Amino acid sequence: xxxxxxxxxxxxxxxxxxxxxxxxxxxxxxxxxxxxxxxxxxxxxxxxxxxxxxxxxxxxxxxxxxxxxxxxxxxxxxxxxxxxxxxxxxxxxxxxxxxxxxxxxxxxxxxxxxxxxxxxxxxxxxxxxxxxxxxxxxxxxxxxxxxxxxxxxxxxxxxxxxxxxxxxxxxxxxxxxxxxxxxxxxxxxxxxxxxxxxxxxxxxxxxxxxxxxxxxxxxxxxxxxxxxxxxxxxxxxxxxxxxxxxxxxxxxxxxxxxxxxxxxxxxxxxxxxxxxxxxxxxxxx
Amino acid sequence: xxxxxxxxxxxxxxxxxxxxxxxxxxxxxxxxxxxxxxxxxxxxxxxxxxxxxxxxxxxxxxxxxxxxxxxxxxxxxxxxxxxxxxxxxxxxxxxxxxxxxxxxxxxxxxxxxxxxxxxxxxxxxxxxxxxxxxxxxxxxxxxxxxxxxxxxxxxxxxxxxxxxxxxxxxxxxxxxxxx
Numbered sequence: 417x418x419x420x421x422x423x424x425x426x427x428x429x430x431x432x433x434x435x436x437x438x439x440x441x442x443x444x445x446x447x448x449x450x451x452x453x454x455x456x457x458x459x460x461x462x463x464x465x466x467x468x469x470x471x472x473x474x475x476x477x478x479x480x481x482x483x484x485x486x487x488x489x490x491x492x493x494x495x496x497x498x499x500x501x502x503x504x505x506x507x508x509x510x511x512x513x514x515x516x517x518x519x520x521x522x523x524x525x526x527x528x529x530x531x532x533x534x535x536x537x538x539x540x541x542x543x544x545x546x547x548x549x550x551x552x553x554x555x556x557x558x559x560x561x562x563x564x565x566x567x568x569x570x571x572x573x574x575x576x577x578x579x580x581x582x583x584x585x586x587x588x589x590x591x592x593x594x595x596x597x598x599x600x601x602x603x604x605x606x607x608x609x610x611x612x613x614x615x616x617x618x619x620x621x622x623x624x625x626x627x628x629x630x631x632x633x634x635x636x637x638x639x640x641x642x643x644x645x646x647x648x649x650x651x652x653x654x655x656x657x658x659x660x661x662x663x664x665x666x667x668x669x670x671x672x673x674x675x676x677x678x679x680x681x682x683x684x685x686x687x688x689x690x691x692x693x694x695x696x697x698x699x700x701x
Numbered sequence: 702x703x704x705x706x707x708x709x710x711x712x713x714x715x716x717x718x719x720x721x722x723x724x725x726x727x728x729x730x731x732x733x734x735x736x737x738x739x740x741x742x743x744x745x746x747x748x749x750x751x752x753x754x755x756x757x758x759x760x761x762x763x764x765x766x767x768x769x770x771x772x773x774x775x776x777x778x779x780x781x782x783x784x785x786x787x788x789x790x791x792x793x794x795x796x797x798x799x800x801x802x803x804x805x806x807x808x809x810x811x812x813x814x815x816x817x818x819x820x821x822x823x824x825x826x827x828x829x830x831x832x833x834x835x836x837x838x839x840x841x842x843x844x845x846x847x848x849x850x851x852x853x854x855x856x857x858x859x860x861x862x863x864x865x866x867x868x869x870x871x872x873x874x875x876x877x878x879x880x
Contacts, residue, residue, distance in 0.1 A: 448814040453834035466727040
């Protein structure tokens with residue numbers, strides 16, 4: 417339509433209601449056809465697979481979170497596996513303990529034959545030693561429950577004091593002019609209150625570097641120092657609570673730990689009460 | 702496909718080009734609306750409307766685009782969403798009620814017309830929609846619909862329109878529309 421035709425048409429619309437109604441109907445029809453086509457195209461686009469905008473992000477988030485969690489878990493597992501394994505060291509230590517030969521002092525060649533575990537050794541075997549030049553005595557005494565107190569005191573820590581050298585040794589068991597030191601069998605057999613013989617072996621070691629030390633290995637005490645020239649006494653208590661051993665040397669008492677596998681200085685007993693008890697036991701013999 | 706190929710296909714009425722564009726720039730256009738207080742549903746609707754606007758302009762092959770298609774679509778989406786936000790902001794409860802009243806009356810009329818459109822055959826629907834919505838010429842309609850010539854297309858269009866008018870008027874008296 418031209419401009420004039422359009423203007424005339426609009427004037428007729430205002431004056432003719434039927435024309436206006438028809439015009440509006442046609443407008444609605446055309447609009448509906450357009451809407452129908454638009455809906456058709458939108459329906460077609462709805463069928464296109466574009467995925468979900470939020471779903472992709474959720475999937476990415478889930479994947480990202482899973483990756484991070486897996487990385488953290490792997491990191492923890494890696495660092496945990498890098499921790500030092502103490503059990504191996506423990507096993508090594510145990511093995512070290514089980515192989516005491518590595519720590520032991522050099523033993524005479526005759527030693528291997530004499531190593532026995534928990535074997536009761538007669539006194540005769542214990543006291544007889546060809547290399548022993550000093551006199552030594554052993555007393556095995558079996559005490560009653562009254563000795564428990566002494567046994568308990570034996571576990572007390574004592575100061576280690578180097579023994580004094582005495583010029584003479586007074587002992588009634590010692591035979592004069594004897595070149596070999598042998599414990600009087602008779603005296604040992606009739607030991608005071610004795611109900612049995614000692615089960616502990618004693619061996620002396622000349623070792624200037626470890627003077628006045630001891631250790632207990634394989635049911636045998638090894639005394640390091642000048643024990644061959646100077647006599648000493650071993651006092652053994654067998655009670656219900658266990659066995660306790662003391663060394664009497666040059667007027668002092670020393671506690672002998674049964675489980676002392678490593679060489680250690682002889683611990684001197686300073687408790688007066690314990691010393692009195694030990695003195696009384698020595699006198700009773 | 703590059704932009705020139707897409708335009709060429711749309712000019713010939715190839716709806717597959719529209720599918721291609723829709724999928725290609727979906728995330729970009731949806732992100733625009735979502736980042737401006739819109740939901741994905743609203744974004745989807747806006748983007749589809751924008752594509753249809755582009756389709757209407759590009760079909761016929763006479764559309765000259767000086768920028769990229771994505772840029773043009775982006776600007777359409779932006780304008781449509783702004784209008785939608787303005788409409789939401791300006792729409793008061795009273796206006797909603799009054800407009801709802803008006804819409805209900807017109808909606809009834811539109812529903813009748815849509816029912817009649819659906820009663821038409823597929824060929825008539827296509828011819829009429831191609832003509833009134835896509836703006837195709839009789840020559841393009843004849844080519845697309847495989848008519849013998851443009852005159853056949855023109856005759857077909859006339860007859861289909863007449864039939865639609867008759868259907869609508871048969872369901873309602875003239876007095877209903879005058880009211």
